[in-house]
Amino acid sequence: MPAKPASPKAPARLSLTVNGTPRTAAPADGDMPLIYWLRGELNLTGTHMGCGKGECGACAVLIDGEPARSCQTTLAMAAGRSVTTIEGLGTPQAPHPVQAAFVAEQAAQCGWCTAGMVVESAALLARNPQPGRDEAKAALDGHLCRCGSHHRVLRAVLRAGKGEPS
Numbered sequence: 001m002p003a004k005p006a007s008p009k010a011p012a013r014l015s016l017t018v019n020g021t022p023r024t025a026a027p028a029d030g031d032m033p034l035i036y037w038l039r040g041e042l043n044l045t046g047t048h049m050g051c052g053k054g055e056c057g058a059c060a061v062l063i064d065g066e067p068a069r070s071c072q073t074t075l076a077m078a079a080g081r082s083v084t085t086i087e088g089l090g091t092p093q094a095p096h097p098v099q100a101a102f103v104a105e106q107a108a109q110c111g112w113c114t115a116g117m118v119v120e121s122a123a124l125l126a127r128n129p130q131p132g133r134d135e136a137k138a139a140l141d142g143h144l145c146r147c148g149s150h151h152r153v154l155r156a157v158l159r160a161g162k163g164e165p166s
């Protein structure tokens, strides 16, 4: 009896960690922008789509601790890495210091840009726990806010850096 032909090996699933939890995705989804997968597959809707062109910063997440624009990052580019979204930074009961400072300073209006601003600020504080005003401004320079909340955002970042109570 002739030997059965070997069945073609299925391509390996893409593996990545999201907010500390290992996840896998179909290889066919590799070209999908990370933001679509986070929102559509994992229901992590805190990350917002703004321009979709890498220009506004609304969609920022952390990849291996570094801010990245999830509209310009494919799922395949995130494979093997650790993604942190706004949901993974803290909880309402135990917020990240930046999240607490944003609340204390009321540093949002419509809130569309806020998740991106917060994760970018968290990365800044991880690099430098007490950034100065100029450093904070430079870090957030690529984040647009159509509501004009920049002054309050800046106050929140400096507040978090000083460890002021929220």
Ligand code: FES
Binding pocket: 048, 049, 050, 051, 052, 053, 054, 055, 056, 057, 058, 059, 060, 069, 070, 071, 072
């Ligand atoms: S939505 Fe990604 S940078 Fe604007």
Ligand code: FES
Binding pocket: 108, 109, 110, 111, 112, 113, 114, 144, 145, 146, 147, 148, 149
């Ligand atoms: S708070 Fe509305 S876009 Fe920034």
